[in-house]
Amino acid sequence: MTERKIGVVGIPGKWSTEVLADALAVHTGFRLVIDMEEVALDLATSELWYQGHNLCELDALVVKKISAEYNPGTLDRLELLRVAEQQGVRVFSPALNMLRLIDRLSCTVTLRNAGIPMPDTLVTESVAAAVQAVMEYGAAVFKPLYSTKARGMCVIEANAGEAEVRRRVVEFQQQNPMLYLQRKLNLPGRDLGMVFLGGQYLGTYARVSQSDTWNTTIHSGGRYAAFTPPAAWVELARRAQAPFGLDFTTVDLAETDTGPIVFEVSAFGGFRGALEGAGVEAATLYAEYVIKQLVNDEN
Numbered sequence: 001m002t003e004r005k006i007g008v009v010g011i012p013g014k015w016s017t018e019v020l021a022d023a024l025a026v027h028t029g030f031r032l033v034i035d036m037e038e039v040a041l042d043l044a045t046s047e048l049w050y051q052g053h054n055l056c057e058l059d060a061l062v063v064k065k066i067s068a069e070y071n072p073g074t075l076d077r078l079e080l081l082r083v084a085e086q087q088g089v090r091v092f093s094p095a096l097n098m099l100r101l102i103d104r105l106s107c108t109v110t111l112r113n114a115g116i117p118m119p120d121t122l123v124t125e126s127v128a129a130a131v132q133a134v135m136e137y138g139a140a141v142f143k144p145l146y147s148t149k150a151r152g153m154c155v156i157e158a159n160a161g162e163a164e165v166r167r168r169v170v171e172f173q174q175q176n177p178m179l180y181l182q183r184k185l186n187l188p189g190r191d192l193g194m195v196f197l198g199g200q201y202l203g204t205y206a207r208v209s210q211s212d213t214w215n216t217t218i219h220s221g222g223r224y225a226a227f228t229p230p231a232a233w234v235e236l237a238r239r240a241q242a243p244f245g246l247d248f249t250t251v252d253l254a255e256t257d258t259g260p261i262v263f264e265v266s267a268f269g270g271f272r273g274a275l276e277g278a279g280v281e282a283a284t285l286y287a288e289y290v291i292k293q294l295v296n297d298e299n
Contacts (some may be wrong), residue, residue, distance in 0.1 A: 004294060007032040007055060009081070010064035015269040016283070017064045022134070024062065024286035032058075036066060036077040048084050055281050056087035060115055062290055063091065063098065065268055070146040074102050090297065092248040092290055093267070101244060101267035104145045104180060108264075116240045119259045120183035130169045134158050139184035142172050152176075155184055170255045191254040192227055194237040194276045195282065198247055201238060205277020224277035227254075233260050241265050247293075248286050250274075 002175045006024050010017030012033050025031040032053060035183040036239075040049045055061060061084060067074045100106050100277070102244040113120055122133045132138045144152040146215045156168045175181055189209045195202040206227040229237075237251040250270050252263040274280040 001085050004028045004031075004059040004291075005030045005032070006060045006062060006290065007034050007050075007053070008060050008064055009034045009036060009066060009247055010034045011035070014065065017273065019283040020062060020064050020286060023283040024185065024290065027287060027291050033042050034061070036080070039058075039077075039080060041080050041083055043083070046083055046087060046107055048080060054273050056084050056089060057157070057264055058089055058292060059092040060092065060294060062286070063268065064271075066098070066102075068149065070102055070148055071099075072101060072146060076145065077139045078102070090294060092286075092293070093244075094250065097245045098267045100145065101163060101246075101265060104143060104147070104264065105178070108180075110243050111240060111262060111265070114239065114243050116236070117259065118182075118260055118263070121181070121187055123178065123180050125173075125178055127166065127169050127179075128175065130181060131162060134169070135162060137183040139186050140181040142169075142176070143179045144176050145178060145180055149196065151196050154182075157184075185254070185256050187256065187260070190225075190227075191252060192229065192230065192233075193277070194210075194234065194251040195268055195269060195278060196238070196241050196249050196251065197282070197285055197292075199238070199242065201234050202282070202285065203274065203278035204234075205273040205274065207277075224273050226277055226279070236260055236262065247289065248282070 006028055008017060009019040012035050018031055021031050021033050033221060060080060066077050078095045078099050081091050085091050085095060100110060105123060108121060122281050132216055134156050136185060137160055139155055139157040142154050142156060156165055183287060190206045192204050192206055194204045204227050206225045207222045208225050209222050237253055240251050241249050244265055248269045250266040271282045274282040
């Protein structure tokens with residue numbers, strides 16, 4: 001056991017946050033779960049305070065979850081962690097790397113620039129352009145730029161008629177000025193979470209739909225299941241996560257009639273799916289990885 005002080009940024013009381021804090025405490029004897037809502041940054045002294053702890057004096061911060069739901073304020077919370085990094089605190093994953101994934105558009109542009117296959121996607125503020133795309137696609141999934149677990153997403157179908165499509169697009173834009181929409185694909189009732197630690201592949205779990213809903217998220221009633229992907233899919237997922245330089249992540253991939261496509265790369269990755277679907281104890285492995293990285297930094 002070391003005397004290192006490693007804090008876990010997450011949601012107090014949530015299983016994934018607490019299990020990671022427990023796993024790190026086994027190695028260090030120190031346990032601190034940090035709720036970013038209660039963190040205060042003093043720029044005059046470059047101190048980052050949480051419940052009497054100056055986080056800039058810790059050895060490391062491991063970010064399991066930065067907020068319960070993504071929104072522009074999530075970016076502000078990550079900016080606070082950059083101050084700790086500047087003071088020499090190792091942050092897993094680096095704050096700037098996570099910043100590039102909170103905004104769905106930033107993630108998408110990076111994936112496409114890397115040549116990763118994705119669904120046909122249109123990004124626009126033009127209602128007319130969005131309506132035209134829906135009529136061309138037949139059906140489109142509209143996605144907020146800041147969301148997790150399919151929250152706020154909706155499907156708009158061309159067979160409703162152009163006037164109804166326009167009405168629904170306008171309604172969606174009232175909450176989402178920048179319209180982000182993707183062609184709705186014919187998927188086999190499941191998609192995959194492919195888990196990586198330090199860029200190394202750990203395993204894959206499936207999210208399987210239990211109803212006729214268009215998405216497979218656990219939030220919408222899906223369940224986790226085991227899945228062994230072809231080697232080519234593992235390589236695709238590896239290439240998808242590589243540009244982001246994350247310490248721990250999950251790549252969301254799905255199979256289509258024309259081959260596998262990637263939906264997104266997660267800023268934080270999923271522990272529950274890794275354990276229940278792939279039999280991977282991600283919290284334990286992540287804690288061991290963090291300790292090893294800190295030892296390497298000292299040598």
